Amino acid sequence: MSDIQPKCRCEFCGAWTVNVGWKICDRCREIEEGSPAIGDMLRALSEMREKYLDLVWYARSSPRDRDAARRRAAVKTVYPQEVAELSNPVSGDFHYGFHSGVLAGLRFVAAAMTEGVEAAKAKFADLNT
Numbered sequence: 001m002s003d004i005q006p007k008c009r010c011e012f013c014g015a016w017t018v019n020v021g022w023k024i025c026d027r028c029r030e031i032e033e034g035s036p037a038i039g040d041m042l043r044a045l046s047e048m049r050e051k052y053l054d055l056v057w058y059a060r061s062s063p064r065d066r067d068a069a070r071r072r073a074a075v076k077t078v079y080p081q082e083v084a085e086l087s088n089p090v091s092g093d094f095h096y097g098f099h100s101g102v103l104a105g106l107r108f109v110a111a112a113m114t115e116g117v118e119a120a121k122a123k124f125a126d127l128n129t
């Protein structure tokens with residue numbers, strides 16, 4: 001039997017998890033089964049986290065990076081107003097800071113709900129892209 005297990009990211013909390021056919025990790029599945037309303041909130045948190053991850057990544061990526069061109073174009077298509085704001089020479093830094101703060105806060109909440117408050121504090125502020 002192989003030691004290599006397929007892994008994927010939990011769609012709710014973003015943690016790496018062994019893929020057993022679920023798109024979410026066991027902990028998030030338990031939370032969702034225990035409270036569908038909290039499951040809905042985790043889903044919304046995940047969507048917002050993806051948005052702000054894309055925007056922070058976009059701001060850090062280089063327009064000269066050919067490997068990033070496709071993803072940059074996709075982010076620009078999905079979030080045209082936010083990308084225009086990032087490109088503003090006067091207020092771009094403010095928007096980048098705002099997006100980074102939102103991403104860190106959303107990651108903190110998701111980690112606190114799924115891994116506990118202490119784990120969330122230890123990871124804060126996770127701004128890896």
Ligand SMILES: [Zn+2]
Nearest residue numbers: 010013025028
């Ligand atoms: Zn999870």
